[in-house]
Amino acid sequence: MKKVIAIGGSNSKKSINKTLATYAANQLKDSEIMVVDLNDFDLPIYGIDLENEKGIPEEAIRLDNLIDAADGLVISLAEHNGSYSVAFKNAFDWLSRINQKVWKNKPMLLMATSPGGRGGATVLQTAKTSFPHLGGNIVADFSMPSFHNNFSEGKIVNEEINTDLTEKIHLLQEAM
Ligand SMILES: Cc1cc2nc3c(=O)[nH]c(=O)nc-3n(C[C@H](O)[C@H](O)[C@H](O)COP(=O)(O)O)c2cc1C
Numbered sequence: 001m002k003k004v005i006a007i008g009g010s011n012s013k014k015s016i017n018k019t020l021a022t023y024a025a026n027q028l029k030d031s032e033i034m035v036v037d038l039n040d041f042d043l044p045i046y047g048i049d050l051e052n053e054k055g056i057p058e059e060a061i062r063l064d065n066l067i068d069a070a071d072g073l074v075i076s077l078a079e080h081n082g083s084y085s086v087a088f089k090n091a092f093d094w095l096s097r098i099n100q101k102v103w104k105n106k107p108m109l110l111m112a113t114s115p116g117g118r119g120g121a122t123v124l125q126t127a128k129t130s131f132p133h134l135g136g137n138i139v140a141d142f143s144m145p146s147f148h149n150n151f152s153e154g155k156i157v158n159e160e161i162n163t164d165l166t167e168k169i170h171l172l173q174e175a176m
Contacts (some may be wrong), residue, residue: 005025007023007038009077009112016114016151017077017112024142041059046091068146074111074172076112099135101123103137104133105135107139107140107174108139109169109172110136
């Protein structure tokens with residue numbers, strides 16, 4: 001069994017990105033999926049002074065260990081004002097202080113979705129540019145626009161989009 005972590009890049013309890021990441025990860029064969037909810041990691045706002053005073057929080061180390069133990073990563077990023085959500089960026093910043101290779105070269109399916117027509121394309125592009133410098137091994141990326149039109153009752157209802165995602169999931173499967 002492969003170990004796969006699905007991360008929604010948001011602290012919304014009803015995160016559509018967590019939903020999409022979980023949906024995609026669950027399509028992987030012979031894989032044990034662990035869904036990471038950022039709400040379960042109680043992290044203070046990153047600051048160099050806090051780090052110097054108190055060191056790296058245990059919760060950041062716990063998240064780092066989960067990534068370390070994974071064979072593959074499925075990440076779907078929420079877009080807030082064209083960028084990462086604060087919750088995601090904060091966790092990301094803490095992780096980068098443990099190990100600059102945050103994503104540890106684990107094969108990654110990188111996604112974004114939003115209720116709007118651009119599907120988080122801006123944050124996805126940012127991450128595609130940045131993650132490779134931080135140990136990101138992005139084997140496929142995928143943006144799903146208009147989440148609420150295209151995802152219903154636990155699945156993607158737009159056939160073309162689903163076929164596209166299925167191909168991307170295969171790429172991750174082959175890379176793990
Ligand atoms: C502060 C804030 C800024 C947002 N900015 C964007 C944006 O730049 N682009 C976009 O597509 N959606 C934006 N949205 C809408 C989010 O895409 C939407 O809230 C989505 O549900 C976030 O994903 P999540 O459910 O996984 O948290 C914004 C939402 C908030 C609360």
